[in-house]
Amino acid sequence: MAEKHIIHMDQDSFFVSVEVRKDSKLAGLPVIIGGISDRGVVASCSYEARKFGVHSAMSSRMAKMLCPHAIFIKGNMDAYSEASQEITEILRSRVPLIEKASIDEHYIDMTGMDRFHGTLQYAHELRQTVIRETGLPISFGLSVNKTVSKMATNECKPNGELDVMQNEVQPFLNPLSIRKIPGLGEKTFMKLSDMGIKKILTLSQIHPDQMVSLLGKNGLSLLQKSKGIDQSEVIPYQEQKSIGTQCTFKADTIDVETINNLITSMVMDLGFELRQKQKIAACITVTLRYSNFEDVTKQATISYTSMDAVLICKAKELFKQLYQKRMLIRLVGVRLSNLVNGFEQIDLYENSQEQYNLCQAMDKIRQRFGGKAITMASVLDLKI
Template sequence: MERAIVHMDLDTFFVSCERLVNSKFDGIPLIIGGGDRGVVASCSYEARHFGVRSAMPIRMALRLCPDAKVVRGDHEMYSRLSHTVTDIIREKVPLMEKASIDEFYLDLSGMDKFFGCYQWTDEIASAVTKETGLPISFALSTNKTVSKIGTGEAKPGKMEIKLQEVQPFLNPLSIKKIPMVGDNTFQLLSRVGIRTIQTLSEMPVLVLQQMIGQNGSELWKKANGIDENPVIPYSERKSISTERTFTSDTMDIPELKRLISGMAEQLAYQLRKEKWLTSTVAVKIRYANFDTETKQSRVAYTSADHTLARVALDLFNKAYTRRMRLRLVGLRFTGLVHGSHQMNLFEDTEEQMSLYQAMDDLKNRFGSDAVGRASGFDFGK
């Protein structure tokens, strides 16, 4: 049976959300980001026309497009609308994967015998726009890689790439269109004349493996339109957590808060390493008499430890209401979706983003305890 895989992408999601609540932003160059020292979280097509792109420093973006309007953004609204779109899609398809806050994969394989897959997808996209006011693009093809590339080429719009059309569609495109090709890989391949997907697809697999390592084979498959990766069912129940049971019950509040900050930092690093974003934070405490209290809060999708630690400490203050010793504290992140750190781009400065990258690099090289914020270290270990 031929697979039918759809990739759906909410168009300029943050921008579209802002335009829902303020029509003055319609048709103008709009940048979502945080201050002169921040970076671009999202930008409108009108701003992209001038060369503005996501993750670019705001100062550079305004040099390219001086007339752009900069809006700090409402991350709570973005999260709420993302959940609404998720619910709409999930009710209408047999299998859905939420790839990030604004991207979805649908597996409609076998559904064409009951209802045309393309027509069905078109009606789902129309339902999203009708119920939320948000524009959404999509592409339908035989696997995740081709459908994702297709959405990128269709935006803003829609397209179908049938099996016999896959290679003719891919061949003339730049290798940068392949999701796993980053700047370093692009530069490496470009230096030997590999710039189009067709050229890449015609390269011997062994040569690619020698050039870029074990990913060479996977890259060759994608260039030839081969991708057997399944659509992973979406579940809000995915979580990561940690807890600490004390050898002696304690009510040392400063030490407890340092411990919770450290837990938040370690779990946030795990999120970033595994490319997750969380939308719910929960803190658990257990008193010496074994009574247990749990408090949780929804947050904008994030993997930033300074944001998550702040929420965790606030929840701890709400949970710890008795002057009684504690025997356990725990922290849990749930409502996970795949994605890189993005929701806090309009809060973070360039310096903060660089600091995260440097700290993560050190942790990847020397271990997760190699470096951290002073507030999160347990000096009593």
């Protein structure tokens, strides 16, 4: 089997970089993107701010205490989404196989192409192309699988390149903290650290049976990663990667209020599914089927989100634009597409902290008592 050549490309402090592109005076300064009020949360920060201990998901109040001279910016998810699409299109047009892993990172499979291109040189030229055409910094790691290439990127950021060949994989991994392994959560880190397992070298020497007894099946996966083994494939990027739902009325209707309530209910279900899968969407589509079986569809590009309030508002807006014939409606459908891995970026929207907290609270109830355990009052009496 031919040795794989996997490139992981990751934007450096992506949201901040987009803001610096817009205003060059911010370059080299401690910049924090997110909530400006004390109740806000840091969505992203520059490397200059990180030197003071600031990090994403930290409260804005704590960030101000650590770095009182930082420049706080509310943020613009529209601009970040557009920049993300811009980068994706540049990469996709120049490589054979690409996976968009999140809003600011991509995996590229160049296996077999090394006979035509030196993969390291091609990755370097590709990185330079992105920097030149977008004005945004980017780093990459090149190795034999997704796990090691991602870890290589993390080690060479910001503005770096790192090639880890097969015979270099274990020497590269061994001295690193287990915290550097992708997918290793805080609870697992604490559990292993309490046992004295702090370096990847130590973890790689644990017996598989002991890992299973400690962490179940996830223990084996973690052990494999510590040995530089990862069989996961680069999944081709697809525009129409989506989730959706539709509902056919028992009797055709023209009741606009009922239809809007149904759309609310459908979008809330889809939003919950997105968040459970740790996905965010960049496109929403609404479909109507009239009583004469004519289908009409309208879609809109949106900023990457999984927040109910944003999705519901846009879905209702599309329905209003669609419903022009005043005929009886037989079916309503909603679809969310252009999905990527990611979490909602808190406080980039007006009142988003309250919306985010509401979504989290409702999600916890659904996880415990079932998907229909809680909903909005407007859809309680929905009869379809």
